[in-house]
Amino acid sequence: MSLKKRVFAVASALAITTTALVAVPTTASANPVCTNKVIFTECVGATTDGAGYVIQVPARFSGTLFLFSHGYRYPINIPASIPLVGGYTVVNTPQPAPGQNAAQITEVATQMLTKGYGIAGSGFARQGWNADSGVKTNIELIGIIKKQFPTVKNVVAWGESLGAFITQALSENNSSLISAAGNLCPAAGSVEASLKMAGDALWGLKSFFDPTIQAGNYKSVLEVYTDIGKVLTVLGSLQAAFAANPVTPAWPATSKVPDAVKAIPSRSALVLVAAMSGVPTQSSSYDGATGPGPQGTLxxxxxxxxxxPAFGALENMGGAAILAIMATYDIEQQVGGAVFDNTATNYATQLGDGLFEYSSALSGLDAARGLLGFLAASPRAKADPAAVTKMRALVSHKGVFNVPTVSLAATADNVTPAGHAQWLAERAAEKYLASASNKNSKLAATPRSNFIALWQRTPDSYTKFSATGSPISQSTVNGTGHCRTTTAQYMAIADILAKAAVEGKLVADGAFRSAIRKGGGLTYDRGFSVPLMKFYQN
Amino acid sequence: MISLRRKKSILAAVAVTSFALVASAVPANAEVGVSSTEIKLGTTVPMTGIAAPGYSKVAPAMKAYFEYINDNGGVYGRKINLVIKDDRYIPQEAINKTNELILKDKVFALVGQLGTANHLAVTSKVRIASRNIPSLFLNTGYSGFADVKKFKTSFMHFPTYVAEAKILSSYIKENFTGKKTCLLVQNDEFGADAEKGFATAGLTFDETVKYVSGTQSATTAQTWITRFAGAKCEVVVLFSVSSATAAALGVASAAGYKPQWILGSVGADSTTLKIALNNPQAQALLNGAIGVSFMPDALDTTDEYVKLFREVNTKYSPGVDFDTNVLVGMNAAMLTVQALRAAGQNPTRRSLIAAMESKGSTFASAAYGNLAVSRTSRAGFTGYWFGKFNLAGALIPLDAGRTVYTTDSATGPVTKASAKRAALPAKGIPTNS
Structure with a gap:
């Protein structure tokens, strides 16, 4: 689902689950407005920064309340004339539970309440990258929750994408307020990790396919709209070219690469952009392992x-690129200048062994080197040092886990790749290592960690083909897309977090494994590992 | 209660990994994949698909040799269980299957992985090095795998393609100076290594044809041969995979084009030739071609290793033709048994890697020369001998003494190797420690 549709869905879902939202105050209110809904009590209000919130506590309350932080919402309205994402209007609607659409948010919220969990969520006062203000909003909201509902014994913070970033920051700096944390399809570490992938991908699209794409340093909203249009035009051209001739698809008319580069199939340039920036080449419809007809044939x-890999990159690139434009503009507005800088980036180094791993998709080594050579000579983007300094002052993560924490990441997430969660996992491992190396530490003798990483892994093969051999589009494959979590998976994580909140620790016991099984499509194996974001590999 | 030393050992083993840990997650007993009765190993190879002809025999040959060892007491009483997964020679499938081997089958180590792109995908996406998972005796000659810093848990079996190209160069320069010399090479790291070796040795080609892996076929081979014939190439080096070599030889034969063929070791396999060309007599196309090998010829029944491996093949893989692929698989398996023994009575992944580093160069093997593995290198064998193929597809040594040449993957000279091959362990059953 597109981000636009998703935001609309969130708004309409809340109309179902929290009909009192129409009365949410837009200014701070000392006391929330509460309504008894018979099976649960609902309170709505606004924090001092004007962020609307909703709290729902069931009549048969377990004492554990889940505070949800929603993901990235575009910070600006988008005119209807822009394809795919046009018609979006900024909404600050509070979201008390996760979900991909109205129906699922309702379903998750209902199941949470039925299980005796309280739920709450803010809409945040501003959209876009709002980690700093989001943490403050949540801190205030927790105070309101505890004041309004003294029966709340444990608050579990959880969030998706940017909301997971907010959750982790809250956990690191205000752990006394919460008892457990859930980071779903997380962005992690620093905003730079996401902007690096976004910037590299946008710059690659610009260099190969349309040099008039601005790819950052935006001075106006109009420039943002224009860039979205240009990127979508490029991707549309590639899509048409792939459909017409998948082996040697033409280059978009907007491309200005020399003829020697154009002799290389455009699909290979797209694979290079994805592989060097860290956008997955596995997507909802393309597994990178299956072809039409009997497997094993030429x-x-x-x-x-x-x-x-090219089809997968194309399917993934739209969501990644649009969010990249929006997030880049958003951060630039916040810090007062350009933040993407690739003057020192060696894309051959950044591609690494991908040069050989994707040898076929890159049309051979000579072609890949030709593409890399072109990129090496292409004009680079330079950041404003003052803006970068301000960006680095935004809240970031230390990678510590003061409360039991569970992460969930899809191995082919195209917006916040699993490399974010891997960064968290590695920080947890480092913490353990530090403890284990201390011979006199009791912790070393009884090692424990507050962190568990769960993964949504793609099936081995899932690409489907029609009788004529054409790939069939799919959108529900486990492990693909951004935050495509099933309700069963949400509930499994909720149960794990609720137990951890009560017990004060995470244990991979029978109940934990039972929850994992019930969730379906979840991998828990402490040996599983995925590549880090490129930002952390450098 | 486990001892303090045991606790420290467990902690140290876990410490090198990079994953999440929980209170009950640290194993309190044996290493993953090792029980009191079994050592479980895993491999992904092309059992089906375009690379399967020939290569699909490597892993079953390993398994056959392991069964032979199992019937003779196993490794310190433990039987070896090799789990074989089909990766179809596709990198993403190698990632999928390797994850299965590690997460589901819980193998102790990987052995005999095949294909450079596949193993690079596994090392970068499955991250076996950071997880301390050994990968023994890679059946690829990509020189990059010798880098211990980058591939600290991977160990090569084959000599590097760079070294092979340097050794081939010395022969070509000595015997074909003045002839129009041309090259077929794969347009990836396999070919890049070869070109690096030829360039380092100062050999230049009058015509170089490159193909992208996966595109080799009779149709594409037609264009290669047209270019070679058009350039009047008198000596053609086929530094290619078996399916490409077969396509080139088949098309050339049909066209009546007969240069002096010089074959890289990877592609000179009569089995693949016969399957690829659907001709049981296709091995005759090799007749007269010059080749190199780091192993004895699979048809050389006077070789004690070949003789033993043939007997094992007859008993444990009835009906399977013994060829270079079987020989390579069994040799890797024999090396693996020695590595497991050297890792101690209760092997851990850490002790296996340590054993490879400290004792790997002493392991008995059918290959001429020793493994170059050490604490600072993950290189495999380093020596090649020259031969000429006969009508039966056998590579017959060019000189009675079977001179073995060796070099490094850098700028070192090509020299005659002095190391002698270790004798076959009694009955082919290693007893090292």
Whole structure:
């Protein structure tokens, strides 16, 4: 689901679950407005920064309340004339539970309440990258919750994407307020990790396919709209070219690369952009392992290794690129200048072994080197040092886990790749290592950690083909897309977090494994590992 | 209660990994994949798909040799269980299957992985090094895998392609100076290594044809041969995978084009030739071609290793033709048994890696020369001998003494190797420690 549709869905879902939202005050209110809904009590109000919130506590309350932080919402309205995302209007509607759409948010909220969990969520006072203000809003909201509902024994903070970033920051700096934390499809570390992937991908699209794409340093909203239009035009052109001739698709008319580069299939340039920036080449419809017809034939192998990564990159790039434009503009507005800088980036180094791993998709080593050579000579983006300094002053993570924390990441998430969660996992491992190396520490003798990483892994093969061999579009494959979590998976994590909140620790016991099984499509294995975001590999 | 030393050992083993830990997650007993009765190993290879002809025999050959060892007491009483997964020679599938081997099958170590792109995908996406998972005896000659800093848990079996190209160069320069010399090479790291070796040795080509992996076929081979013939190439080096070599030889034969063929070791396999060309007599196309090998020829029944491996193959893989692929698989398996023994009576991943580093260069093997593995290198074998293929597809040494040449993957000279091959362990059953 597009981010636009998702935001609309969130708004309409809340109309169902919290009909009192129409009365949410837009200014701070000392006392929330509460309504007895028979099976639960609902309170709405606004924090001092004007962020609307909703709290729902069931009649048969377990004592554990989940505070949800929603993900990134565009900070600006988008005119209807812009394809795909046009018609979006900024909404600050509070969201008390996770979900991809209205129905799922309702479903999750209902199941949470039925289980005796309280739920709450803010809409935040401003949209876009709002981690700093989001943490403050949540701190205030927790105070309101505890004041209004003295029966709340444990608050579990959880969030998705940017909301997970807010949750982790809250956990690191205000752990006394919460008892457990859940980071779902998280952004983690610092905003730079996300902007690095976004910037590299945008710059790659610009360099290969349309040099008039601005890719940052935006001075006006109009420039943002224009860039979205140009990126979508490029991706549309590539899509048409791939459909017309998947083996040697043409380059978009807007491309200005020399003929020698144009002799290389445009699909290979797109794979290079994805691989060097860290955008997954596995997508909802393309697994990188399956081709049409009987597997093992030449045509099936050529599709799987040579074409599928390009199709996957194309399917992933739209969501990644649009969010990249929005997030880049958003941060630039907050810090007063350009923040993406690739003057020192060596994309060959950043591609690393991808040069060989994607050999077929890159049309061979000579072609790949030709593409990299072109990029090496392409004009680079330079950041405003003062703006970068301000960006680095925004809240970031230390990677500590003061309360039991669970992360969930999809291995082919195209917006916040699993490398974010891997960063958290590695910080947890480092903390353990530090403890274990201390011979006199009791912690070393009884090692424990407050962190568990769960993964949504893609199936081994899932690309489907029509009778004529054409790939069939899919959107519900586990492990693909951004925050495509099932209700069962949400509930499994909720149960794990609720137990951890009560017990004050995470234990991979029978109840934990039972919850994982019930969730379905979840991998828990402390041996599982994925590549870090490129930002952390450098 | 476990001892303090045991606790420290467990902690140290866990410490090198990079994953989340919970209170009950640290194993309190044996290493993953090692029980009192079994050592579980895993491999992903192309059992089906375009690379399967020939290569699909490598892993079953390993398994056959392990069964032979199991019937003779196993490794310190433990039987070896090799789990084989089909990766179809596709990198993403190698990632999928390796994750299965590690997460579901809980293997102790990987052995005999095949294909450079596949193993690079596994090392970067499955991150076996940071998880301290050994990968023994890679069946690829990509020189990059010798880098211990980057691939600290991976160990090569084959000599590097760079070294092979340097050694081939010395022969070509000595015997074909003045001839129009041309090259077929794969347009990836395999070919890049070869080109680096030829360039380092100062050999230049009059015509170089490159193909992208996965595109080799009779149709594409037609264009290669047209270019070679058009350039009047008198000596053609096929530094290619078996399916490409087969396509080139098949098309050239049909066209009546007969240069002096010089074959890289990877592609000179009569089994693949016969399957790829659907001709049981296709091995005859190799007749007269010059080749190199770091192993004895699979048809050389006078070789004690070949003789033993043939017997094992007959008993444990009835009906399977013994060829270079079987020989490579069994050799990797014999090396693996020695590595497991050297890792101690209760092997851990850490002790296995340490054993490879400290004792790997002493392991008995059918290959001529020793493994170059050490604490500072993950390189495999380093020596090649030259031969000429006969009508039966056998590589017959060019000189009676079977001179073995060796070099490094850098700028070192090509020299005659002095190391002698270790004798076959009694009955082919290692007893090292």
């Amino acid at each position: 045509i099936a192998t050529q599709f799987a290794a040579g074409l599928s």
